[in-house]
Amino acid sequence: MSQLDGYDVVVVAVDRPVARVLVHNNSERWIDLRCGGDGMIALDYQSDSNLVETMTPLDQAPASCQILGSIKAGNVQMGYALAAAHGAQWLVQNLRELSGLPFRPTPARMYSLTFGELEFPEVPELIAGGDE
Known part of the structure; x- marks a missing residue:
């Protein structure tokens, strides 16, 4: 039994890959x-599972939301x-959908306030047992 059983939606916003994978x-x-x-990245349950796995390396080092030195320099990023x-x-939108109300899904996205919407990396499809 998972500690997440019984929840309709789960929001994970932590800097720990093990918690994300859980x-x-x-x-x-x-x-x-x-x-x-x-910038920010938002992945969700509808994202390609290979992309989610690629973007969630278990050996990822913890990091602050702020770039190193930005607070001291007075350059807080948003x-x-x-x-x-x-x-x-x-x-x-997900609560509206679960309640049977009209909704508009908010898609997974990678975005920078400076550079705008960014493309997710392409993840090659792996074919098990292929003749490659």
Whole structure:
């Protein structure tokens, strides 16, 4: 039995890959919010599983939402606020869907306030038992 049993939706917004994987593997409907500097990444239960796995290396080192030295330099970045707003919108739309109300899904996204929407990396499809 999982400690996540009984929850309709799970929001994970921590800087620990083990916690992220726990949510990915044990929740039906989840969102994984990440940020750094002025950017954010939001993956969810509808994201390609190979992409989620690629973006969640278990050996990933912990990091702050702020770029090293940015607070001391007075250059606080707002990626954390962007991630929070995306997550809140995603949650509202998912609760509307679960309640049978009209909804508009909030897609997985990688975004920078400076550079705009960013493309997720392409993940090659692995074919088990192929003749490659």
